[in-house]
Amino acid sequence: MTPRMIVVTGGAGFIGSNIVARLTAETAYDVVVCDRLETADLAKWRNLAKHAVADLWAPEALFEQLERHAARVEAVVHMGAISSTTEPDADLILKTNFTLSRDLWDWCAMRGVRMIYASSAATYGDGEAGFNDDDDAESLSQLRPLNAYGYSKLLFDQYAVRQADRDRAPPQWAGLKFFNVYGPNEGHKGGMKSVVAQIWPKVAAGETVSLFRSHNPAYPDGGQLRDFVYVDDVVDIVDWLLRSPEVSGVFNAGSGQARSFADLARATFAAAGREPAIDYVDMPEVIRDRYQYFTQARMDRVRAAGFGGQSTPLEEGVRRYVQDFLSKPDPYR
Numbered sequence: 001m002t003p004r005m006i007v008v009t010g011g012a013g014f015i016g017s018n019i020v021a022r023l024t025a026e027t028a029y030d031v032v033v034c035d036r037l038e039t040a041d042l043a044k045w046r047n048l049a050k051h052a053v054a055d056l057w058a059p060e061a062l063f064e065q066l067e068r069h070a071a072r073v074e075a076v077v078h079m080g081a082i083s084s085t086t087e088p089d090a091d092l093i094l095k096t097n098f099t100l101s102r103d104l105w106d107w108c109a110m111r112g113v114r115m116i117y118a119s120s121a122a123t124y125g126d127g128e129a130g131f132n133d134d135d136d137a138e139s140l141s142q143l144r145p146l147n148a149y150g151y152s153k154l155l156f157d158q159y160a161v162r163q164a165d166r167d168r169a170p171p172q173w174a175g176l177k178f179f180n181v182y183g184p185n186e187g188h189k190g191g192m193k194s195v196v197a198q199i200w201p202k203v204a205a206g207e208t209v210s211l212f213r214s215h216n217p218a219y220p221d222g223g224q225l226r227d228f229v230y231v232d233d234v235v236d237i238v239d240w241l242l243r244s245p246e247v248s249g250v251f252n253a254g255s256g257q258a259r260s261f262a263d264l265a266r267a268t269f270a271a272a273g274r275e276p277a278i279d280y281v282d283m284p285e286v287i288r289d290r291y292q293y294f295t296q297a298r299m300d301r302v303r304a305a306g307f308g309g310q311s312t313p314l315e316e317g318v319r320r321y322v323q324d325f326l327s328k329p330d331p332y333r
Contacts, residue, residue, distance in 0.1 A: 115170045183230050
């Protein structure tokens with residue numbers, strides 16, 4: 001019997017390639033990646049090099065290939081997006097993050113294919129409305145993103161909920177609001193890499209690392225708080241959803257605990273066996289009025305739906321990332 005197929009868009013990216021690593025290890029499905037590998041000297045192809053993917057599809061051929069293989073496609077795990085919160089072209093962000101997602105949703109609904117997609121904690125804006133992942137239309141309408149990226153993700157969450165209310169949804173659908181994810185295979189992300197990855201070269205060299213000063217009197221320098229979550233933990237949620245076709249909705253994907261950037265830096269030094277050396281620099285003005293000083297995922301709904309996985313403590317997640325990947329000659333999963 002020909003095996004069923006799972007298509008991972010953005011599968012050569014950070015979270016996508018970690019999902020691909022998990023799915024190809026299980027071998028129950030043919031795993032197809034839809035992504036651009038870009039230039040040969042970038043790291044994205046290396047994110048996939050250890051995993052036996054069944055095929056690679058160009059993004060512009062996605063719907064043609066989906067239609068060609070429609071009888072085999074079990075699920076689409078849609079991680080492809082413009083994820084930069086500083087991308088200036090709002091039209092490009094909306095075309096990529098909303099319009100493509102909408103068309104993919106409609107195809108999955110028409111063909112009876114399950115769909116899991118990447119939403120974002122950026123939908124919560126400054127957090128004034130809290131971080132509750134209630135996915136009814138009224139709750140979503142209260143959110144105020146701070147940038148076009150967050151708006152594009154919120155717009156699609158609203159579309160998904162509206163279509164589900166009209167019985168125009170895939171047989172399973174789930175959006176995951178990723179918080180501050182860190183872990184292997186993010187080397188290609190440049191300035192959008194996690195703080196652990198950005199400061200690692202200086203930590204490894206025994207140099208002082210720089211964090212942003214706080215421009216909010218309620219938070220000390222380095223005391224800005226984020227929900228940092230190890231990538232394995234969010235892959236656990238995706239894996240659970242694929243095994244739980246009865247579960248649908250929009251869910252937070254975080255650790256459930258806010259920790260400071262200073263904590264994160266100290267954990268990185270500790271993983272390298274070095275004493276912390278941290279100084280502080282002014283935050284660029286371009287992001288000061290759109291900066292989140294606090295995020296913390298409420299994980300109640302996904303647990304109530306049946307997810308039993310446990311969050312990796314910050315110090316342990318950073319230790320694994322540093323010792324198993326960043327410090328190795330081959331840092332790819």
